[in-house]
Amino acid sequence: MVFCHRLFVVISYLKQIYCPFHIEIYKKHLRSYRDLPMRYAENGTVYRYERRGVLHGLTRVRGFTQDDAHIFCRSDQVEDEISRALDFSLYILRAMGLTDFKAYLSTMPEKHVGEPEDWSLAVESLRRAVEKAELPYDVDEGGGAFYGPKIDLKVNDALGREWQLSTIQFDFNLPERFEMEYIGEDGQPHRPYMVHRALLGSMERFFGVLIEHFGGAFPVWLSPVQAVIIPITDSHFDYAFEVKKQLKDVGIRVEVADGSERMNAKIRNAQKQKVPYMLVVGDKEMDAGEVALRMRDGENPGAMPLEEFIAFAKQQIADRA
Incomplete structure (x- = not known):
């Protein structure tokens, strides 16, 4: 044929x-x-x-x-x-x-x-x-x-x-x-x-x-994921998800880095994805109700009360920063 x-x-x-x-x-x-x-x-x-x-x-x-x-x-x-x-x-x-x-x-x-x-x-x-x-x-x-x-x-x-x-x-x-x-x-x-x-x-x-x-580094208000929570060990997962819930409740787009990688690898991944805010949580932060803030540009403000971070992030979003 x-x-x-x-x-x-x-x-x-x-x-x-x-x-x-x-x-x-x-x-x-x-x-x-x-x-x-x-x-x-x-x-x-x-x-x-x-x-x-x-x-x-x-x-x-x-x-x-x-x-x-x-x-x-x-x-x-x-x-x-x-x-x-x-x-x-x-x-x-x-x-x-x-x-x-x-x-x-x-x-x-x-x-x-x-x-x-x-x-x-x-x-x-x-x-x-x-x-x-x-x-x-x-x-x-x-x-x-x-x-x-x-x-x-x-x-x-x-x-x-x-x-x-x-x-x-x-x-x-x-x-x-x-x-x-x-x-x-x-x-x-x-x-x-x-x-x-x-x-x-x-x-x-x-x-x-x-x-x-x-260059992929969207302003905070426009970023698909505005914050990623990075627990230092598995024992901090519950607190990480508690923080996530509080952030979601006020309209912040947030994820928890709950994979098996080490903390430094999770931070690098978040930086590669150009997530504006990385919130590291460990024993100290869990006991004090805080988060340790790292910015994608390398700035490291450090630990602060969760309420303070929420107020800061909401203001940045409102200002379209």
Whole structure:
């Protein structure tokens, strides 16, 4: 039996975008100008068949999850909606500790859909939003998609390479193709403006950049494990788990190093994992209700009452230190 090359060809129909689904929700009812703006958002997994040569760890993948949102609004609402979306993006990035980013404004290409006056309104709204936010930005003349202009926020990784995260993108194509309408104040049907908005973009890429940005040493509030309790011997396990319970009760993410390794090995493992706080407990600490604090940066404050450590850690978390 002989099998020919490409005898069985499988065509994939994995979901690439969420836009049509949000449009269908919009179109389920007749919309009035009073209903706008309308905003739909969800976290969804999408797929892009990227070429093998451009795949790159977490930062460029074929399947990724994004915080996808779409805004449908009137022309007089465009500028305010763009500013709100950009402010939201900047708040999220800065809250996560990213500050080294730059905006790129991409304008109308030679081949495009939509009316020139709509493009002009969209580009100027994007430009004013960036300038109002006092962001450094470059203009990519003619670099927009055929269906609308956009703002990209790009951040640098540990090697200085730029990666796109947040995006605010107009779309003059889908509202036309899906015949989207709302009834205006004049009683006539009008086409709404459509804006795609992703705060983090690809979550995989975002976390890849975030890990590199902090070198794995996340701020205390962001660390998956904020403290590890290291009992010196097996006889200190009960006290270690008692400390763990008290820390968990106040919202501190904590683990007990209850393996068979020696204490020094447990400390090294915690340092390699870049856990912010290592709490060593032995006879002295158990008798006094204390913990011996070691920091991941090598600082060694030593023994302190458990209540004092809890107050210190909670303050560091509240301050996003």
